[in-house]
Amino acid sequence: MGVAIVTGASSGIGAALCRAFRNQGHFVVGLSRRDAPDADEHEVCDVSDRASVAAAAARILERHPQIAILVNNAGIPARGGFTDIDEDRIEVVTATNYLGSVWVFRAFEAALGRGSHVVNVVSVAGTVAAGPYSAAKHAQLAFSRSLAVELAPRGISVLTVNPGYVETDGFPQRGRHGLFDRIVVDPPLVAEKILEGIAKEKREMFVPGWYRPAAWIQALAPATVARLRGRRAHA
Template sequence: MTTALITGGSSGIGLGFARRFAAEGHDLVLVARDQPRLDRTAVELQSRYGVHVDTISADLATVEGCDLVEKHLGSAVVDILVNNAGHALPQPYPRGALADEERMLDLLVRAPLRLTHAAIPGMTARGHGAILNVASVAGLLPAGTYGAAKAWLIHFSESLRLDLAPRGVRVLAVCPGFTHTGAPHIDTIPDWIWLSVDQVVDQAMKDLRRRRPRSVAGRHFKLYATAVHHAPRRLAARMARSRTPKN
């Protein structure tokens, strides 16, 4: 039986991946900061799907939190890593506090960099594995520090995918648009634009099987991603001035 380790695994897209992998018979390791919520999620998944669920309470925006999860990745067999933990900021750069910006970058960039580094040796030694990095369509446009961090994660994933494919490890950049994750709803965004967590997870699993480099769910967001890719940079920058989708 294989094991999936999912950061931010007790809510939102992370919980969606946890449910999907559990339904497919994978054991789980869930990482988040809130231990009581982790415990409730573990009980729910174990009783519903009959899989084993471990939990790690860790703040991945800190060196200590990353160390804790890295040690597990280095000592246990983890076949699938989902780097999902993350958040955006309410104020665009530079209006927000610099400390908040640094903490967000630690969570969105440093944490997946370190956890992926810890997971790769075991996966390559076994000749199989998968790494899913939850980015955002915001990473396809010049969209502030959040978009810049997600752009880094997309390019990191695509580069890593080429390096690891010959060694049996698949890498996918998951790029959601606006998704109902349980976070506060943005009232100015029409309902038809929003995705469900299951839509994002369903598309990601299909694209992982197809060995695609990126996964974008929803026809409208696929069109959005295609338009951004082909648009002149001046037009893309203009598009970025409007509200950019965040998972």
């Protein structure tokens, strides 16, 4: 057991992950703008701001020069499409959900040794195209998959996690999906699956697993998906 760094530790999936890692015996350092009471230590950090990430990482690495697990989980929603979302929101969702993962990885890279793990909490939305949030998640997915290749020779594993609907403060889901409301899960399930994925050295997972076909359909038949979804939007 070693030190686990979790971004977005103040709420939702990140807070559940802090509790799960601590239960496993890890020492958890949480990064977020608000306090993270579920972590052993907390550093204020805005992942979209390179200077803030560098400063937080420098403080943490002075105390903990070796990191066992780094989780890029911080993220914000951006409901809507490219034709209606405010431009500032498009910029901030990209800076947080995609670039935030890149800056945090780069800041902690030197402390990741052989046998360590990087976990990127992406989304099913990173595999099915639907607006600026989804575009930022597509970029984060490409980052995560690229990193898995780049870090393999150094014995560092990279796990990409694609959750479906999870009930959290930032992403309230229940009551929004009609009959599909029952498919909404809670953060502890996602945390449990992530721990399982790390233990089994998985590379990529959907939570729950049955979201995976949605990604296959989008990848195999993008024109049909665009036609059908366009027709539905028109109707």
